[in-house]
Amino acid sequence: MTAAIVCSDLSFSWPDGTPVLSGLTASFGPGRTGLIGVNGSGKSTLLRLIAGELHPGSGQVQADGDVGYLPQAITLGAHRTVSDLLGIIAARAALHAIEAGQVGEEVFAAIGDDWDVEERARAWLDRLGLDVTLDDRVEQLSGGETVLAALAALFLRRPGILLLDEPTNNLDLDGRERLYDAVASWTGVMVIVSHDRELLGLVDQIADLSAGSIRMYGGNLAAYEELLAAEQAAAERAVSVAEADVRRERRDVAEAQTKQARRDRQGRKLAESGSLPRIVAHARKRHAQESAGRSRELHAALLLAQPAPQLLLLDEPTNNLDMASVRQLSQALEGYRGAIIVASHDLPFLRSAGITRWLRLDRHAGLTAIEPP
Ligand SMILES: Nc1ncnc2c1ncn2[C@@H]1O[C@H](COP(=O)(O)OP(=O)(O)O)[C@@H](O)[C@H]1O
Ligand SMILES: [Mg+2]
DSSP, rough: OOOOOEEEEEEEEOTOOOEEEEEEEEOOOOSEEEEEEEEEEEEHHHHHHTTTTTTEEEEEEEEEEEEEOOOOOOOOTTTOOOOHHHOOOHHHHHHHHTTTOOOOHHHHHHHOTTTHHHOOOOOOOTTTOOOOOOTTTTTSHHHHHHHHHHHHHHHHOOSSSSEEEEETTOOOOOHHHHHHHHHHOOOOOEEOOOHHHHHHTSSSEEEEEETTTEEEEEEEEHHHHHHHHHHHHHHOOOOOOOOHHHHHHHHHHHHHHHHHHHHHHHHHHOOOOOOOOSSHHHHHHHHHHSSSSSSHHHHHHTTTSSSOSSSSEEEEETTTHHHHHHHHHHHHHHHSSEEHHHHHOHHHHHHHHTTOOOOOOOOOEEEEEEEOO
């Protein structure tokens, strides 16, 4: 896609310093783009910047082609007749001069290739439903007719890029229908600012200006709204999943805390009775101190200590542990990368702990290396 309009890092503030756009980057390609955004988001300002009516404080606007612009609030300026408004006074005068027998070079120059300019002008006025002659005075036109006449002038000029700012606001139903037809058959680049749902149904893409940046969506307003609805539904699903997660997490924490409190009680009893290994007792005590929040299992707390211990001495670590705790200890040891010396009679535990060297301590023979039992 070759972009016809490129806005690079565009910033604009009003003379009183109020910023409207800051660092906006966007491009508009061929076809019709509907530019939407809440009131005051800067849509009209952006069109005026593209049209060259305003100049950016920094950044650039590049428009690849002749730009035609229909302002949101049309002022007819000094135009006196419909011909004047359509910009065809000189060409018409030249045509009439030739009809009157004048053949000077400047007369042909004024016409250029536009020999049929009167017919084309008339055709556009008819097409837009304007019941006026080329010589009618513009102050006789109603608000809606003024918009249509300004549109006729633009369509007649055939600019490569057409910018329309809320073109249907002042139009009655008939005027709107005629504009929709003209927009639908226009083949150049068109950027239309509008809230008119029917008009936005005709565009090829939607540009959503919000919080100073533009997001582009392929397709018309209906496609855009469908996508937003899907995004909304996905966001709502994500929220309810997250809520369920939070509920589950709270329940887990409460359960873990209850369990931990029970273990701590048991641990204290065992420690008092002297049957709990010291290292475990120590870990359990420390863990009890840090058991706020999500419960870490006893041995994990030991093994996952920061910094991790490089050597662990475990003296009959499983003696007082229930099966679940033994499993947890094995799992924790699996992830442990330091050295372990463990004294134990618990063969299943030792096998699961990833022991690499087995030693037997014998009262008479002393310490000897053995095959894994
Ligand atoms: N001539 C101006 N001078 C100062 N502020 C303006 C002028 N025109 C518009 N604004 C302000 O600039 C902001 C953007 O306006 P505008 O581009 O017209 O928004 P939109 O067309 O999206 O409704 C608004 O806050 C508006 O009040
Ligand atoms: Mg506006």
